[in-house]
Amino acid sequence: MAYSEKVLDHYENPRNVGSFDKDEKGVGTGMVGAPACGDVMRLQIKVGDDGVIEDAVFKTYGCGSAIASSSLLTEWVKGKTLDEAKAIKNQDIADELALPPVKVHCSVLAEDAIKSAIKDYQSKN
Amino acid sequence: MSDLFSKNYFEIFNIPVSFDLDNAQLSVLYRELQKEVHPDKFVNAGEQQSRLAVQVTSLVNQAFETLKSPVNRAHYLLKLAGLDIDHEQDTTMDPMFLMEQMELREEIESVRSKADPLDEIDRLMKQVKKMLADVMQSYSSAYEKEKYSEAHEWSRKMQFLNKNTQELDDIAVAIEDELLG
Numbered sequence: 001m002a003y004s005e006k007v008l009d010h011y012e013n014p015r016n017v018g019s020f021d022k023d024e025k026g027v028g029t030g031m032v033g034a035p036a037c038g039d040v041m042r043l044q045i046k047v048g049d050d051g052v053i054e055d056a057v058f059k060t061y062g063c064g065s066a067i068a069s070s071s072l073l074t075e076w077v078k079g080k081t082l083d084e085a086k087a088i089k090n091q092d093i094a095d096e097l098a099l100p101p102v103k104v105h106c107s108v109l110a111e112d113a114i115k116s117a118i119k120d121y122q123s124k125n
Numbered sequence: 126m127s128d129l130f131s132k133n134y135f136e137i138f139n140i141p142v143s144f145d146l147d148n149a150q151l152s153v154l155y156r157e158l159q160k161e162v163h164p165d166k167f168v169n170a171g172e173q174q175s176r177l178a179v180q181v182t183s184l185v186n187q188a189f190e191t192l193k194s195p196v197n198r199a200h201y202l203l204k205l206a207g208l209d210i211d212h213e214q215d216t217t218m219d220p221m222f223l224m225e226q227m228e229l230r231e232e233i234e235s236v237r238s239k240a241d242p243l244d245e246i247d248r249l250m251k252q253v254k255k256m257l258a259d260v261m262q263s264y265s266s267a268y269e270k271e272k273y274s275e276a277h278e279w280s281r282k283m284q285f286l287n288k289n290t291q292e293l294d295d296i297a298v299a300i301e302d303e304l305l306g
Contacts, residue, residue: 031223032216035281038288040226061230112216 003064004098010068015075018057020044026054028121030113034105039066043113045077045085047121053077053085058113065103069093069110082118129162129181133205134188144202144265148193155189196287199264199280206273210280218281226285229253233292237300246297250290257286 003011022029022044030043039062046055056074060067072093077085093099093107135142138154162185167178191197203210232249239245264279 031218031220031227033218033223033226033285034216035218035284038285038292040223040230040285042223042227059227061227061234109216116217 003068006072006097007064007068007099010071010097011064014058014067014071016055016057016071017059019059020046020055020057025124026121028117028119028124030115030117030120032109032112032116034062034066034109037062037066037105039063039106039109041066041070041109041113043070043074043110043117045114045117045121047082047125051081053080053082062109063103063106065097065099065106066109068097069099069107070113072096073110073114077114082121085114086118088114127177127181129184134192134201137185137188138192142202142205144195144199144261144268146192146198151189151193155185158185195261196280196283199261199268199276199283202268203273203277203280206271208273208277210277219278222282222285226289229289233289233296236293236296242300243297246293246300250293253286253289253293257283257290260286 019042020027020029024046026047028045028047031041033040039060041058041060041062043058044056045053048054056077058070058074060070073088076088088111090104090107090111093110094104097107099107129137133142138151138158140146140151140154159182162178162181164175164178164182167175170178191201200210229249229252236242236245236249260279260282264276264283267273267276267279
């Protein structure tokens with residue numbers, strides 16, 4: 001299948017790959033997985049005292065679309081409040097990356113990952 | 126022959142509806158049944174019979190393909206129990222398991238940088254197969270106790286581990302191809 005240029009760009013130059021210490025107070029960690037394709041995604045956010053996401057990193061084992069979805073999402077959430085980040089829909093990601101219908105589930109994975117990271121942060125703070 | 130259509134895949138082979146299954150026995154039963162319903166046997170039996178034989182053969186093949194793979198068999202059993210798992214979108218899973226998957230995928234990804242990659246693949250394959258055997262055991266016991274949502278959770282883990290074995294196989298094949306030039 002042909003990937004869109006934006007997917008290829010994120011796949012070849014993924015932004016913000018890495019990890020934060022998950023035990024740190026301001027860090028929220030989201031881990032999700034898609035059994036059907038075997039993709040695993042870890043997305044972490046670092047939240048400032050003002051409730052704004054200062055930084056975000058990810059590590060994804062999966063196809064190009066899954067990597068691109070999480071890479072794009074880490075770029076998007078930086079500088080956003082938790083509520084703003086929570087409002088990002090998978091369709092926004094799918095549209096931006098021009099994901100074909102069979103790959104839309106990769107953007108769902110990314111949306112679930114950020115939600116899960118926010119939940120983790122809120123349960124700690 | 127047409128009565129096979131009203132049977133579930135286990136009934137088609139006349140074996141108990143259970144996750145635990147003898148693959149060698151299933152293969153024998155499959156070959157026997159395949160011979161019995163083979164369209165070649167019905168070429169002189171009229172158009173309707175031979176068309177039916179084609180349909181039955183495809184049903185038998187599908188039943189065999191589903192039952193012989195543990196992942197597909199696990200899903201099929203849950204479907205028989207009434208769970209709708211074809212359209213699942215749930216991505217939340219046991220975080221410990223996902224963490225383990227992350228580490229495992231990291232190890233699989235770095236196989237090629239090892240001094241003896243095939244040896245490393247061997248080691249990881251053993252590890253994954255052991256995990257898979259444990260997960261299959263857990264699925265089986267949850268299923269037998271009719272704890273279907275728990276069984277479903279195990280079947281999802283089975284899918285991940287199954288992918289891991291496929292990935293290791295793929296890398297091994299690629300490395301062997303390169304070695305053979």
